[in-house]
Amino acid sequence: MTIVFWYWWALAAVLLVFEMMLPGVVFLFLAIGAAVVGILLLVGPGVALEFQLFVFAIVAVASALLLRRSLRRLQGRNGEASLNERGKAMVGHVFVLDQPILNGRGRLTLGDGSWIVTGPDMAAGAKVRVAAVHGTELKVEPAP
Numbered sequence: 001m002t003i004v005f006w007y008w009w010a011l012a013a014v015l016l017v018f019e020m021m022l023p024g025v026v027f028l029f030l031a032i033g034a035a036v037v038g039i040l041l042l043v044g045p046g047v048a049l050e051f052q053l054f055v056f057a058i059v060a061v062a063s064a065l066l067l068r069r070s071l072r073r074l075q076g077r078n079g080e081a082s083l084n085e086r087g088k089a090m091v092g093h094v095f096v097l098d099q100p101i102l103n104g105r106g107r108l109t110l111g112d113g114s115w116i117v118t119g120p121d122m123a124a125g126a127k128v129r130v131a132a133v134h135g136t137e138l139k140v141e142p143a144p
Helices: 005-021 027-043 049-075 086-090
Strands: 094-096 105-110 113-118 127-134 137-142
Touching (some): 005 027, 086 127
Parallel strands (some): 113 137
Antiparallel strands (some): 094 127, 105 113, 127 137
């Protein structure tokens, strides 16, 4: 059986569809490898299957190593809060308590959400800075 360049391009297309449907960034690198081997066969038909598989593996691994840092920056995972870590985005920010903190616990309304806050007892209207996040609780301290 002779492998033609468009077989590799079809594989690359299928891998890109998997990339769009599944979480993570794994199939992208495999698709890049398949596309490169397709280009290799377009330029020089008749390359041995073993060499095609070798190039596929090398290019897939190399693209993963080279593009990984760039993709992380694009996804905003270089220290910024992600979608599932909303509380981390609040660390360091100052808010005004709408309810008092009594016995070390209280509530803070932010937008359409309500957060449990822990910290020293303070009256409603006091300014607090978020020091840390523990699950769904915000640890606050008096803000200057």
